[in-house]
Amino acid sequence: MxxxxxxxxxxxxxxxxxxxxxxxxxxxxxxxxxxxxxxxxxxxxxxxxxxxxxxxxxxxxxxxxRPLKLRRIATEISRNQGKGDLIILRTYYGGDSDERMAEILEEDELSDAFFSPDIQWWRVLNDPELFDFGDDWERVLEILPELVGQSGFKVFRGVPAEGLAEARDSDDPVGDIQYLASIGHGPLLVADKEAFEENELRALFLDGHGNIIRDSTLKPENIFDMKMAPERGQGPETTCWQKGKVGPKYKRQGDIGRVLYPSEEA
Structure with missing residues (x-):
């Protein structure tokens, strides 16, 4: 697209x-x-x-x-976005990160009751020639914009008006609006240098434009539980979501927050 x-x-x-x-x-x-x-x-x-x-x-x-490999990855992401499989993006390739990455993927496999090796080639973005971004993870959106704003081949950028009205009237309007903006998708999991040092993947909940809604962390052994959380109706209750730091644009006075959230005086 x-x-x-x-x-x-x-x-x-x-x-x-x-x-x-x-x-x-x-x-x-x-x-x-x-x-x-x-x-x-x-x-x-x-x-x-x-x-x-x-x-x-x-x-x-x-x-x-985009070389052929990236085009194939983009096609599979488009087909499968919204089905629950969490994308892992590796952006650091120095030191002993090869061994650490292998351990992360092993933990992911052992904890996932429905693990499928057939999807790893597009679900795990692990190639220094394509994804060696360091701390600048956002660069992945310039070659794989399909990572955000999609559910299958349908594109959803903004927050749906009907859902927004309901969220504004809820007991937790700010939290509910933020979760609505994530389109119910799980986080993009980033294996950067800090992730390898701390044994916790960075977990980025993104909106349909690629803006950070919440910035959190997730241990590799908890990837499966995070994957299943929306299906179990537990997405907003997960520790990963709850402990996430709100992205700059989604703070109450941020560019997006001040437009979406009800006024504090209301």
Whole structure:
């Protein structure tokens, strides 16, 4: 779908732009993530799309952005987002992190009653050539924007109005609105340097645009319980959610919080 942002019928890609191609791609992907809704023509119908890319667009725009491995990962994430499988993003590859990563994945496998090795190739983002971001985990959204705002192939960016009205009238409007903004998805689990040192993955609850709602941690042996929490109706009650620090934009006076939350005087 992000392809359409670059090469759709409006031809957002500007071959004459003074911007470096990589920078122009970055700007377009961030514009894609900022969209509240997506035009219907951007969605594939069967095996067809509204406008096929030209050979030049494939060579100049698409292939430099995402190699085949990333395109396959993006397809599987799109198909499976919202089904409960938590994505693990490894962003640090120094020291003894290879051994520590193997231990984390072993803990994940042993604790998951429904563990499937067949999905690990797209569920665990573990490749230094693609994901060596260090502390700058947000860079993953520039190559895999499908990580946020989706449930299957449907895109959900904002908080649904009907749910928002109900959440505002609840006993815990701020917490309920934050959980609603997460679309009920589990967190993105980040294996950064600190995660390897503390044996706790960073757990980021993100909204449909990639903004942090809550920033928490999760031990590898608890991944399965976190995965099953929404199905059990326990999502907002999990320790991972409860102990999470509210992201800057979701604080009461943050850019998003001050718009979504009811006034304190109400």
């Amino acid at each position: 992000a392809y359409a942002t670059a090469t759709g019928s409006e031809r957002h890609w500007d071959a004459t732009s003074p911007l470096d191609p990589a920078e122009q791609r970055r700007v377009l992907i961030h514009a894609f993530l900022d969209e509240e809704s997506l035009p219907e023509e951007w969605f594939p119908r069967g095996n067809s799309i509204s406008r096929a890319p030209t050979s030049d667009e494939i060579l100049e725009v698409l292939e430099p952005w």
